[in-house]
Amino acid sequence: xxxxxxxxxxxxxxxxxxxxxxxxxxxxxxxxxxxxxxxxxxxxxxxxxxxxxxxxxxxxxxxxxxxxxxxxxxxxxxxxxxxxxxxxxxxxxxxxxxxxxxxxxxxxxxxxxxxxxxxxxxxxxxxxxxxxxxxxxxxxxxxxxxxxxxxxxxxxxxxxxxxxxxxxxxxxxxxxxxxxxxxxxxxxxxxxxxxxxxxxxxxxxxxxxxxxxxx
Ligand SMILES: [Mg+2]
Numbered sequence: 001x002x003x004x005x006x007x008x009x010x011x012x013x014x015x016x017x018x019x020x021x022x023x024x025x026x027x028x029x030x031x032x033x034x035x036x037x038x039x040x041x042x043x044x045x046x047x048x049x050x051x052x053x054x055x056x057x058x059x060x061x062x063x064x065x066x067x068x069x070x071x072x073x074x075x076x077x078x079x080x081x082x083x084x085x086x087x088x089x090x091x092x093x094x095x096x097x098x099x100x101x102x103x104x105x106x107x108x109x110x111x112x113x114x115x116x117x118x119x120x121x122x123x124x125x126x127x128x129x130x131x132x133x134x135x136x137x138x139x140x141x142x143x144x145x146x147x148x149x150x151x152x153x154x155x156x157x158x159x160x161x162x163x164x165x166x167x168x169x170x171x172x173x174x175x176x177x178x179x180x181x182x183x184x185x186x187x188x189x190x191x192x193x194x195x196x197x198x199x200x201x202x203x204x205x206x207x208x209x210x211x212x213x214x215x
Contacts, residue, residue: 032090035210039082047208048111055187055205056118062186069125069153069183070202071175072112073190074132076209079106079143085211092212101136104143112189112207116149125183126152129174129195131167131214134159154178167214172198 026034038044062068072078084100085092100106119126126149132140137157144155162170171194175185179200186202188195191209 035090036086038210044208045111048109049114051205051207052111052115052189055189055203056115058203059124059187064122064124064186065184066123067125067182067184068186069127069178070119070187070189071127071129071178071185072116073188073192073195074128074130074140074144076109076191076211077189077195077207078109078112078116078128078149079147080109081106082211083107090211098133098136101132102139104139104146106143106147108147108149109207113148115189115205120151124186127178127183127185128152128155129171130155130157131170132157133163153183166194167192168194168197171195172200175200 059070075081081097081100084097084106088096116126128144128149130140134157137155140157141155144152156174158170165173175188176199179185185200187205188201188203189205189207190196191207192214193206194214196204196206
């Protein structure tokens, strides 16, 4: 019995030490420098390439049809808002973010562009499904075209009435609607798990995002 108590105590101590390590707090400046280094050293692109290559290998195993489609999220998946976020010291101000979106100057994420080119060459349809507002539709389209995404089937933005439901739920409903309209969704690519929970996702390609989380 004594021996059991001893082992239980050891287990509790071990678990507590583990928790302390898990919750080690970083200085905000240090954290920002780490994030900047991650995005600017090529590590972000490398991790994107790895996730996309796994996705391509999976897609290559599928039997495709003329309605096969891949659903793309836009922000931090197709277009990068990194420069804007960095300018604000890795912060977020709604009005400034909307202003940035309306300028339509975001740069393409190179690895996602490579994936898009591969899909187009395979005659797989491309659908953009973004939480951006209807007011951002024109600048989003302009930005996508300017960055070379000229060959897509549909661009879906979020209407005012759909803003009330969670991003994940809304995206799942839209994928269901697309499927009912005849698309066969073979894969989803996004930087948030909320881009790919629920049904009708196909293969899930999750890109890294160390800037924010959308639930
Ligand atoms: Mg996104």
